[in-house]
Amino acid sequence: MPDNSNRSLIDGSLLMVEAAAQAGVDSFVGYPITPANLLYLYSSKRFPLVLPATDEITTLQWMSGLSASGRIPMTATSYPGLALMLESIGMAFMMELPMLIILAQRLGPATGSATCNAQGDLLLLRGINSGGYPIPVFCASDLEGCWIMAAKAAATAQTLRTPVVLLTSKEMAMTLRDWDLSSLPPLAKGAVKAFNASKDFLPYAAAPFGAPSLDRAVPGVPDFLPLGNEKARVRLTASTHDEKGDLQHASPAALANTARLYDKIVLNLPLYTEYRHMDRKADTLVIAFDVTAEAAWDAAEMLEGEGKLIDLLVPGTLFPVPPVYLEIASRYRRVIVAEENHDGQYRKILFGEAGRQGVSGVNAVGKMVSPLDILKEAVR
Amino acid sequence: MSAQFLATDSLPFCKGCGHSLVAKGIGQALDAIQGLSPRDVIVVTDIGCIGIIDKEFATHTIHGLHGRSIALASGIRLGLENPGKKIIVLLGDGGATIGMQHLLDAAHRNLDLKVIVHNNMLYGMTGGQPSSLTPCGYKTSIMPEGKADAGIDLVALVAAAGAPMAMRTIASAAMSAQIGDLLAAEGFAFLEVLELCTSHGVKLNPGKSVAAIAKEAGLELKILRNPHASPATILTEVRPSLLEKISPIAREWQRGLPWTQKADRSPSNTARRISIVLAGSAGEGVQTSAEILAQAAMSCGLHVSKKGSYPVTVGIGFSMAEVIISEAPIRYTGAGSPDVLLICSEDGLEKVKGLLNAKGRGMVYLDATLEPAFRRFLGHASDASLQIRAYREIAGAKSALLAAVSHYLRREGELPLEAFEASIRRHMGEKTNLDAIMKDFEA
Known part of the structure; x- marks a missing residue:
């Protein structure tokens, strides 16, 4: 019997927006695109500052300006919009500006089909920065995940001072489902660590890795002061720079700073690694995310009804790939990666183009991966 | 200086x-x-x-x-x-x-x-x-x-x-x-x-x-x-939680008979689940009708999902909605071959033609104006799973699908009609042609 205390008909977009707001996002810059329009609509009713931009490049530039002045901005888009944002995401990464980008996937290539679901943007997200410098990418794989992962993504953007992507899709963002709102856990508000020391402010100086921090600084993450503050001069740049923010060609100090940007995201991965592992010691593991994870849960239940067990790994943190995923996968004779794209983007990211024995994919284009699709591969 | x-x-x-x-x-x-x-x-x-x-x-x-x-x-x-x-x-x-x-x-x-x-x-x-x-x-x-x-x-x-x-x-x-x-x-x-x-x-x-x-x-x-240029205005406003604006759907009604009968359950999945497709035209309340049905099912303690499908032009052409009603929480929201098809406009019929031909097709509730087109497509063979009524004529274009839903519920008994009526009132208030929507199309 369902709990009737606070059941509502709700979509993932609403939960993602509300969770982001509770986790500290305070402004939204929007440019309309299907299937991210509900995210825009809800944001317009939730955030204190809502700005309609003239295009997606402007969106990311405004967000960068907002972030540099001390706000925590968010936007929502789909692949065509993300493509326009890429250069500016790199800029925000280099300037270490916290912001949240919700990416609602749709069917490509190019304009593709705006109202058809897909999970085809993994490769782009993995390689979003020139040089392979990753940014954190989270994914919600059920309605509760929309709540938790949006908050985690917003908090991580603040903790690590970086752009963060929350990956979703048309089906997750737009499909209404009944949900007991009283089951949603309370969320903690994120925070950007402000510069409070009496020493000189260096906008890109950060606590080192491997040394205890006296002021609870996260290693590799510089303290923040907004542009326009009265305390100290702030110098931000997207070009290669040293701790002071002075533009440099490829000096050791500047390259060390760039290396820190990589370490900041990758070495702090344990702070934001989120996943679910249904571990019943089966010999087959299904890896799935977004709405395909829900099909995988159904497939596992159907198979259990027929006396066969499969295990599941549902990544919440998609990128950088947490090493634990590969460690978990190594325990299984068979690994099936189910995803709604042509040739298994996440599978290839996890296991390489060559793959490994026992690894296979279940893929679909233009339709959802169904529990039956996964079940058939599992019993093959 | x-x-x-x-x-x-x-x-x-x-x-x-x-x-x-x-x-x-x-x-x-x-x-x-x-x-x-x-x-x-x-x-x-x-x-x-x-x-x-x-x-x-x-x-x-x-x-x-x-x-x-x-x-x-x-x-x-x-x-x-x-x-x-x-x-x-x-x-x-x-x-x-x-x-x-x-x-x-x-x-x-x-x-x-x-x-x-x-x-x-x-x-x-x-x-x-x-x-x-x-x-x-x-x-x-x-x-x-x-x-x-x-x-x-x-x-x-x-x-x-x-x-x-x-x-x-x-x-x-x-x-x-x-x-x-x-x-x-x-x-x-x-x-x-x-x-x-x-x-x-x-x-x-x-x-x-x-x-x-x-x-x-x-x-x-x-x-x-430009001496008369207006200064830029930057509006900020503290806004309340989105959750405060959501009206919960309380369980108020008993489930219909089919939910208490165990005979039609497959051995591998004991939770009963039905999928219903509503097909009509843009501007004729298709998505709202689907939400009303979904919330009626929720008021009977059932789990639901609802998704819409329409062309990018939004205001013209077909509008289709899929509602799944289930005893168990719904994870995968794909409908596959629907158990029930409710069709009330030519746009809708055109959109779901592929589903009508599908093997194991479920019940079809069709507006009477669509019968010639339907027959041209599927032939004249009598079909017990086909119900044809004048939903549009009786309830009007914007309520035709609601009338078809009420007919389906009355005939199959999935949900009590009172639950559906209450859901309509919750969405539309009293200003609705409830009598026409709830007409006994079986009589």
Whole structure:
């Protein structure tokens, strides 16, 4: 019997927006695109500052300006919009500006089909920065995940001072489902660590890795002061720079700073690694995310009804790939990666183009991966 | 007066470059403002030669992408809580070319930015290519014969976009007063400074002065004003949680008989689940009808999902909705082959034709006006799973699908009709043709 205390008909977009707001996002810059329009609509009713931009490049530039002045901005888009944002995401990464980008996937290539679901943007997200410098990418794989992962993504953007992507899709963002709102856990508000020391402010100086921090600084993450503050001069740049923010060609100090940007995201991965592992010691593991994870849960239940067990790994943190995923996968004779794209983007990211024995994919284009699709591969 | 804003002894530009003159003019103009501190100023620089000046300024600085400096500065202005901070944007004619929309947008919105375009009529850092501001006939490295078309009159364009102040001048050692006027202006203010690139422009266009080039190109040294430009408004408002606006659906009704019968359950999945497709036309309440049905099922303690499908034009063509009702929480929301199809318009029929042919097709509730088209498609064989009624005629186009739902519920008994009625009232209030919707189509 369902709990009737606070059941509502709700979509993932609403939960993602509300969770982001509770986790500290305070402004939204929007440019309309299907299937991210509900995210825009809800944001317009939730955030204190809502700005309609003239295009997606402007969106990311405004967000960068907002972030540099001390706000925590968010936007929502789909692949065509993300493509326009890429250069500016790199800029925000280099300037270490916290912001949240919700990416609602749709069917490509190019304009593709705006109202058809897909999970085809993994490769782009993995390689979003020139040089392979990753940014954190989270994914919600059920309605509760929309709540938790949006908050985690917003908090991580603040903790690590970086752009963060929350990956979703048309089906997750737009499909209404009944949900007991009283089951949603309370969320903690994120925070950007402000510069409070009496020493000189260096906008890109950060606590080192491997040394205890006296002021609870996260290693590799510089303290923040907004542009326009009265305390100290702030110098931000997207070009290669040293701790002071002075533009440099490829000096050791500047390259060390760039290396820190990589370490900041990758070495702090344990702070934001989120996943679910249904571990019943089966010999087959299904890896799935977004709405395909829900099909995988159904497939596992159907198979259990027929006396066969499969295990599941549902990544919440998609990128950088947490090493634990590969460690978990190594325990299984068979690994099936189910995803709604042509040739298994996440599978290839996890296991390489060559793959490994026992690894296979279940893929679909233009339709959802169904529990039956996964079940058939599992019993093959 | 000491120079506190700009270190002028190490400006990074080529000898004779106008950028140095502009920078010194900015420094002098800032120094001349009583009580202004470097912490009160944010300099935003674009890519290009002008973008290497940041470290000479004692102000806050931010250096972004090519052409995007005005958009970045706009974001800073929109985010700053203190409107007293001055934001100065420095870019070249190349940056202005790429970012022209940002320039016009900021001028149109009258955001409080002071924008200086250093127009040296080409891309200097990359070898002297022409920009959209390069005058006709001006020679550049890839067009040694001279540019074929006229450069854009940026001052006229910015003024036309609504900027309170837009002006053009020639780089000189005596321009601090003009820059002072720029900095003192209310709202968006724009200055185009004409210069010659000493590395590329002078060499390819020997003997030509900036003034002569400007005159030949029709680029007047002028000030255009829009005295009635409205100040930009930035609205902020604390808004409540979205969850506060959601009305929960309480369990108020018993489930229909089919949910208590165990016979039709497959052995592998004990939870019963039915999928219902509603097919109609845009503007005829298809999505609302589906939500009403879904919420009626929720009020009986059942789990539901509802998704819509319609063309991108939204207001024309088909509109289709899938509702799944289940005893168990719904994870996978794909409907597969629906158990029930409710079709009330030609657009809807056309859309679901593929489902009608599917093996194991479920019940079909069809509006009577669609019977000829339906028969042409599927033939005249009698079919016990087909119900044809005049839903549109009796309930009207916008309530036809609700009537079809009520017929389906009355016939199959999935949900009590009272639950459906209550759900309609919850959505539509009392102003609805409930009698027509709830008519006994079995009678």
